Amino acid sequence: MKLLEVENISKTYKIGEVEVRALQDVSLTIHAGEFIAIMGPSGSGKSTLMHLLGFLDRPDSGTVRLMGRDTSRLSDEAYAFLRNRVVGFVFQQFNLMARSTALENVCLPLLYSDDRAGDLDRSREMLARVGLSNRTGHRPNELSGGQQQRVAIARALVTKPLMILADEPTGNLDSRAGQEILGIFRELHRQGMTIVLVTHGEEVGKEAERVVRMHDGKIVSDERRIPAKEQSVTGIADLDRGGSLRKKRYNYGEFFEHFRLARRVVLNNKLRSFLSILGVLIGVACVITMLALGRGAAESVKEDLARMGSNLLTIRPGSVKVRGASVEAGAATRLTLDDARAIAAVPSVRRVSPQVTGQGQLVFEDKNWTTRVIGAVPEYAPMRNQEPVAGRFFTSDENQRRLRVALVGQTVQKNLFGTEDPIGKTIKINRVNFQILGILPSRGASAFHDQDDMVVIPLMTAMKRLMGKDYLDQVDAEITELGAMPAAQEEISALIIRRHHLTPDRYDSFNIRNFADIQAALSSTTRTFGILLGSVATISLVVGGIGIMNIMLVSVKERTREIGLRKALGATSRDILVQFLVEAVMITFLGGLTGIVLAGVVSWLIATFAKWKMIITFGSLCLAFLFSAGVGILFGLWPAKQAAALDPIRSLRYE
Numbered sequence: 233m234k235l236l237e238v239e240n241i242s243k244t245y246k247i248g249e250v251e252v253r254a255l256q257d258v259s260l261t262i263h264a265g266e267f268i269a270i271m272g273p274s275g276s277g278k279s280t281l282m283h284l285l286g287f288l289d290r291p292d293s294g295t296v297r298l299m300g301r302d303t304s305r306l307s308d309e310a311y312a313f314l315r316n317r318v319v320g321f322v323f324q325q326f327n328l329m330a331r332s333t334a335l336e337n338v339c340l341p342l343l344y345s346d347d348r349a350g351d352l353d354r355s356r357e358m359l360a361r362v363g364l365s366n367r368t369g370h371r372p373n374e375l376s377g378g379q380q381q382r383v384a385i386a387r388a389l390v391t392k393p394l395m396i397l398a399d400e401p402t403g404n405l406d407s408r409a410g411q412e413i414l415g416i417f418r419e420l421h422r423q424g425m426t427i428v429l430v431t432h433g434e435e436v437g438k439e440a441e442r443v444v445r446m447h448d449g450k451i452v453s454d455e456r457r458i459p460a461k462e463q464s465v466t467g468i469a470d471l472d473r474g475g476s477l478r479k480k481r482y483n484y485g486e487f488f489e490h491f492r493l494a495r496r497v498v499l500n501n502k503l504r505s506f507l508s509i510l511g512v513l514i515g516v517a518c519v520i521t522m523l524a525l526g527r528g529a530a531e532s533v534k535e536d537l538a539r540m541g542s543n544l545l546t547i548r549p550g551s552v553k554v555r556g557a558s559v560e561a562g563a564a565t566r567l568t569l570d571d572a573r574a575i576a577a578v579p580s581v582r583r584v585s586p587q588v589t590g591q592g593q594l595v596f597e598d599k600n601w602t603t604r605v606i607g608a609v610p611e612y613a614p615m616r617n618q619e620p621v622a623g624r625f626f627t628s629d630e631n632q633r634r635l636r637v638a639l640v641g642q643t644v645q646k647n648l649f650g651t652e653d654p655i656g657k658t659i660k661i662n663r664v665n666f667q668i669l670g671i672l673p674s675r676g677a678s679a680f681h682d683q684d685d686m687v688v689i690p691l692m693t694a695m696k697r698l699m700g701k702d703y704l705d706q707v708d709a710e711i712t713e714l715g716a717m718p719a720a721q722e723e724i725s726a727l728i729i730r731r732h733h734l735t736p737d738r739y740d741s742f743n744i745r746n747f748a749d750i751q752a753a754l755s756s757t758t759r760t761f762g763i764l765l766g767s768v769a770t771i772s773l774v775v776g777g778i779g780i781m782n783i784m785l786v787s788v789k790e791r792t793r794e795i796g797l798r799k800a801l802g803a804t805s806r807d808i809l810v811q812f813l814v815e816a817v818m819i820t821f822l823g824g825l826t827g828i829v830l831a832g833v834v835s836w837l838i839a840t841f842a843k844w845k846m847i848i849t850f851g852s853l854c855l856a857f858l859f860s861a862g863v864g865i866l867f868g869l870w871p872a873k874q875a876a877a878l879d880p881i882r883s884l885r886y887e
Contacts (some may be wrong), residue, residue: 317800607694796883816868
């Protein structure tokens with residue numbers, strides 16, 4: 233039965249400006265079960281003919297028929313299928329994967345086959361068939377030349393092909409090893425295998441039952457030494473389904489095989505992999521650390537704003553110019569307790585907190601401390617988030633009775649009392665005795681002063697017994713709703729103008745600070761800061777991705793022969809594309825994981841030594857990790873496409 237026919241095929245290669253006619257109107261028929269030797273001197277076209285017979289290349293003209301079917305219009309994927317299931321290649325240079333064992337090399341064609349049932353058992357069977365059952369775990373550098381060629385033969389047989397194409401299979405072997413290989417071919421032929429052997433050695437050609445001689449791209453003789461036996465072709469059903477060549481089926485097992493191979497490549501090229509991982513590692517660590525820093529800054533701002541109080545308007549006396557000179561704040565318009573009561577009567581105001589401030593000299597036993605003294609009412613604590621962490625706040629009755637009681641900030645406590653509990657102790661403020669009722673919560677340090685360095689006493693006590701003031705330094709008004717603050721601000725402003733009979737030229741004799749505006753400004757600044765940090769970190773990650781692309785391109789060059797071998801064994805362009813993409817994603821995956829760990833360490837160091845708040849969220853981890861995977865896919869795609877587009881013949885010849 234006719235297995236393969238070529239009719240009037242021609243092939244021309246262009247080397248620079250020179251055209252080389254490798255084949256000229258060649259016709260040849262190969263029957264099932266034949267042992268054919270194609271012979272001729274170097275440059276006669278015998279290797280080119282073998283490439284066309286093995287579907288590694290396409291003719292410029294003419295027809296190649298497989299079992300009577302024209303293959304000239306088949307897709308590249310169909311050609312890969314034919315290379316995997318119809319043809320088994322045995323190369324002169326062995327073309328074994330250097331870092332893979334003999335068993336793994338034999339298994340390689342099965343990776344690209346949809347018939348993978350019992351692949352390891354089948355591969356061991358093929359190695360046993362060529363006499364290497366005790367060498368399954370050896371790498372090529374641990375095998376002799378003859379043993380390596382036997383592995384190549386076992387690899388060619390593992391997919392149960394219809395014919396074997398051998399290109400100078402004994403060319404790199406000594407005479408003894410060469411005879412052993414020829415003995416294997418003889419045995420395969422006796423078992424019904426179709427063998428096409430390309431050689432220029434007469435001794436090798438004598439083993440064949442049919443010798444085809446070539447010269448200058450033409451067949452000059454076709455001599456049959458032994459009459460052919462008519463044989464049927466087994467396995468046609470596997471190749472012919474519904475009148476067309478069956479397309480390859482992809483499965484999860486193949487993906488995991490790509491993953492396993494990618495892991496091996498990463499581990500076998502540690503320095504190159506480390507450099508690739510390093511770029512992603514730095515980028516991911518930067519993204520997470522910057523996001524943590526921005527999130528921490530945002531939380532710090534929120535805490536500061538919470539300590540200031542929410543929905544607050546602060547009314548303070550301003551200053552005006554009299555004959556070109558500025559008058560001190562409060563000299564023109566002084567706020568009074570009556571003003572505070574009037575503000576409290578505004579419908580949108582929930583509560584008010586009038587205050588006076590001043591400096592005080594504190595003395596406890598042999599220690600003294602100068603601090604800020606605030607006179608306030610009990611509403612001050614909930615409005616300013618100043619509920620004491622120990623003890624209690626004073627009451628309205630204590631305020632009206634002008635009792636000499638006080639609450640101290642934590643800086644005052646530390647400097648006057650150290651580790652001693654101050655509650656119930658008596659201190660002197662400007663030589664007036666005060667009993668400590670409680671300790672205020674920590675507010676931290678702002679850009680201008682320590683917010684924990686203060687003492688709060690009742691307002692009436694401060695005005696009448698300590699400071700001698702009959703006016704207020706400020707009035708805080710808490711508004712019922714955030715949306716009502718602009719209207720409340722206008723209403724309070726009109727109230728002050730009306731109560732103090734201010735003319736338009738004296739409207740600036742008081743001012744109202746809207747904390748909502750401050751909150752919005754600070755929040756906007758924090759968001760901008762976060763975006764800036766995130767952008768810088770993203771640039772770092774993109775730079776890491778470019779590094780991956782460069783190293784992957786180098787990897788494509790280094791592995792050109794490997795890519796050609798894989799394609800010769802049945803790998804499609806998609807297989808090569810997926811393989812390199814999996815490698816790129818694995819590198820970014822490892823870089824992403826390591827970057828997360830590094831970001832955690834760096835964030836802890838910053839929080840510990842710089843005392844900056846760092847908040848790493850699950851969302852930031854996912855964002856950085858997914859972005860790193862995207863970088864791997866994006867920057868690994870171009871090298872992967874470059875690898876997938878390589879021509880198998882040129883790749884196999886690449887040095």
